[in-house]
Amino acid sequence: MSATWFDLGARLRAAHDGAPTQVAAYSTSLPVNAPVAVLTWREGGQIHIEATDGREVVAAAGPDALAALTGLGVRLGAVHRTLVVADRATVSDLATLARTAGHEESASVIGWWDQRADHPGSGAVHMVVPAARARWVLGVAPEREQQLGTWMEWLGVQSEGATGLLELATITSGGPVLPGLLVMAEADSRSWKYHVERITTKGWDWRTSDTRKEAALGLATRNDATELFESLRLGDPMVAAREAWRGQVVTGHVVSHDDAHLVVEATAPLSRLRAGAEVAGWSGDPSQTEAAIQRLDKARIVSTSMSPTAVLTLVLTDCITRPGQFAPGQEVTLRPAPVSDTVQQRRRMGMSSRYSRSGNWLAGRGKPTVRRADVPFDVLLAAADD
Numbered sequence: 361m362s363a364t365w366f367d368l369g370a371r372l373r374a375a376h377d378g379a380p381t382q383v384a385a386y387s388t389s390l391p392v393n394a395p396v397a398v399l400t401w402r403e404g405g406q407i408h409i410e411a412t413d414g415r416e417v418v419a420a421a422g423p424d425a426l427a428a429l430t431g432l433g434v435r436l437g438a439v440h441r442t443l444v445v446a447d448r449a450t451v452s453d454l455a456t457l458a459r460t461a462g463h464e465e466s467a468s469v470i471g472w473w474d475q476r477a478d479h480p481g482s483g484a485v486h487m488v489v490p491a492a493r494a495r496w497v498l499g500v501a502p503e504r505e506q507q508l509g510t511w512m513e514w515l516g517v518q519s520e521g522a523t524g525l526l527e528l529a530t531i532t533s534g535g536p537v538l539p540g541l542l543v544m545a546e547a548d549s550r551s552w553k554y555h556v557e558r559i560t561t562k563g564w565d566w567r568t569s570d571t572r573k574e575a576a577l578g579l580a581t582r583n584d585a586t587e588l589f590e591s592l593r594l595g596d597p598m599v600a601a602r603e604a605w606r607g608q609v610v611t612g613h614v615v616s617h618d619d620a621h622l623v624v625e626a627t628a629p630l631s632r633l634r635a636g637a638e639v640a641g642w643s644g645d646p647s648q649t650e651a652a653i654q655r656l657d658k659a660r661i662v663s664t665s666m667s668p669t670a671v672l673t674l675v676l677t678d679c680i681t682r683p684g685q686f687a688p689g690q691e692v693t694l695r696p697a698p699v700s701d702t703v704q705q706r707r708r709m710g711m712s713s714r715y716s717r718s719g720n721w722l723a724g725r726g727k728p729t730v731r732r733a734d735v736p737f738d739v740l741l742a743a744a745d746d
Contacts, residue, residue, distance in 0.1 A: 362605050362606075363602060363603075363605040363606045365605075366602050366605050367497065367602075370383055370497040371497050371498070371499055371500075371502075372499070373499075374496075374497055374498050374499035375499025375500075376499070377499075378499070379514075380496035380497065380498055380514055380515065381496060381497045381498075381499075382495065382496055382598070383495065383496060383497050383598055383599070383602065384494055384495045384496075384593075384596050384598050384599055385536070385596050385597055385598045385599075386535070386536050386537060386538040386539070386596050387491075387495065387532070387533060387534065387535045387536065387537050387538065388481065388491060388494045388495070388538050388541070388589075388593070389483070389486055389491045389532060389533040389537075390481075390482075390483030390533070390537060390541060390542070390544060390545050390548075391483070391533055391537070392442040392444060392483070392486050392529055392530075392533050393439070393440070393441060393442045393483065394413075394433075394439075394441040394442065395413070395414070395441065395442040395443070395444045395486070395526060395529060396411060396412070396413050396429070396432055396433075396434055396441055396442070396443055396444065397411060397412050397413075397414075397444040397445070397522045397523070397525040397526035397529065398410070398411040398429070398443065398444070398445055398450060398454065398522060398525075399411070399445075399446065399450065399521060399522050399525060400449075400450045400453040400454065402453075403421075404421075406421045406422045407421065407422065407425065407453050407456060407457055408420070408421040408425070409421070409425040409428065409429075409453075409454075410521050410522045411428060411429060411432060411522050412432075412521075412522040412523050412526055413432045413433065414523075414526055416432065417521070417522060417523060418431060418432060422457070422461075423457070423461045423462065423464070425454075425457055426457055426458065426461050426464035426466050426467055426470075427464055427466075429464075429466040429469075429470075430464055430465045430466040434465075434466040434469050434470075435465040435466060435469060436465070436468060436469065436556050436559060436560065437556075439552075440469075440472070440484060440548065440549075440552040441469075442483060442484065442485070442486055443473045443484065443485045443486070444485075444486045444488065444525060444526055444529040445485065445486070445487055445488070445525075446487065446488060446489050446508040446525065447487050447489045447490065447506075447508075448477060448487060448490075451473060451474055451477045451485060451487075452474070454470045454473070454474070455470060455471065455473075455474040457470070458470040458471055458474075459471075459567055467566075468555075468559055468566050471566040471567070472484070472551070472552065472555045472566075473485050475551075475578070476548060476551060478582045478585075479544070479547070479581065479582060479585035479586075480585055480586050480589035480590075481538075481541055481544040481585060481588070481589040481592070482544050482547070482548055482585065483544060483545050483548050484548050484551075484552070486529050486532070486533055488508070488511065488525065488528050488529050488532045489505075489506060489507075489508055489511060491532040491533065492511045492515070492528075492531075492532045493505055493506075495532070498510065498511075498514050508525070508528075511528060512524055512528055515528060515531050515532075517531070538592055538593065538595070538596060539592070539595055540592045540595065541592060543588070543701045544585070544588075544589075547581075547585070572715070573712065573715040573716070576711065576715060577708060577711060577712060577715075580707075580708050580711060581708065584701075584704040584707075584708070587699050587704075588699045588701055588704065591696065591698050591699035592698075592699075594608070594609065594649075594695050594696070594698075595649060595650075595698070596649075597646065597647045597648070597649045597650060598647070600646035600647065600649050600693070600695065601645075601646045601647050603646070603695075604628075604645075604646045604693075605630075606630075606632070607630040607631045607632040607633075608632050608695070608696070609646050609693060609694070609695045610624075610626050610630075610631045610633055610672075610674070610693070610694045610695075611626070611627045611628075611645055611646060611691065611692070611693045611694075612624040612625050612626035612627050612672075612674070612691075612692060612694075613625055613627070613689055613690065613691055613692070614686045614687065614688050614689060614690045614691075614692055615673070615688065616688055617679075617685045617686045617687070617688070618685070620677065621662070621675055621676060621677050621679075622656070622659060622675075622676040622677075622679045622685075622686065623673065623674070623675050623676075624673070624674045624676065624692055624694065625671060625672070625673050626671075626672035626673070626674065628672070629666060629670045629671065629672045630672070631664065631672055631674070633661055633664070633674065633694060633696065634661065634664065635661050635662065635663050635664055636660070636661060637660070637661045637696065637697075638658065638659070638660055638696070638697035639656075639658075639659050639660070639661060639676065639694050639695060639696060639697055640655075640656055640657060640658060640659070640694070640695055640696075640697045640698060641655070641656035641659070641692055641693050641694040641695060642654065642655050642656065642692070642693055643655070643686065643690060643691065643692055643693075644691055644692075644693065645691060645693060646693050648693070649693070653683075654681065654682070654683065654684070654686065654690075655681065655682050656679060656680070656681050656686075656692070656694070657680040657681065657682060658678070658679070658680045658697060659676040659677065659678055659679040659680070660676065660677055660678045661674055661675070661676055662675045662676065662677045663675045674694070676694075
């Protein structure tokens, strides 16, 4: 059994039932806020759009497209609105229009949407196709799942164009939200407030290139958002069950547990968890991620070993469990330690402080000091391979 076979089974079930197969218990999307749905296509050397806010439908091309969006209320304000699109390509089309057109009021909002679209879990941009694929599998070839029309057909959306896109967004963003995802909404609010203040009070031109500090922090926020989103996804019991077939989640039975070590014998010889990794876990199989009574809040893998009979053993230390130690023979599931958004914020604050120091050559101030040192041969070989 592998994740590929797991996915194939879900796909075959969907084909048999004639309905999407659910593969996630939670929505990976925040609820949409005053959404504006936009479709784009290229024709005659221009980018065309069709957009709606649920009350009015507009269509335009080229520079007129931005004016049409402004007419739908896409402008700077106290609260940001959600852009609803099929996928990332639509956001890129809108960004192309915004960067090359005049100073239309909607252009700066599009610039912000383009930036937030790179942050998984953000509620600023709702991409319906990726959101749908994160929750369901269809009984069609995987390539067809990347098409908007396929999802509209399988999820029973009767309307067409931007109106149908908006209706589909109510389905893909509906249901219980992935626990912990609300921190993304807070990040969206902070980012929007900063964006609006820079433009309205400092006259900032959002089209200008980032400084080195801005580029570094922008990359850090994108990486942190991806890391946090993937970590939160493992809290979904249905996702955890699939990840067990990729080795990202490991299920096994306790061999022994004392004050020094927790020894676990894995059910399958498959693990992406390596020595030195921080992990967490719970009693029971992957689907018990929420219902488990006994939990491993934190631990560190000391070593992993594979026996001649392909039995994988993991030895853990520094274990923090509640309400007590695991019993020998007890089933337990391990996963990478959850990511803390608070720790991520502190790390970015430290990075910002370092980039502000005088003499920081990474920020363009001063020059690096030349130093020579011996380099291990294996490091040289690895660099040569890269």
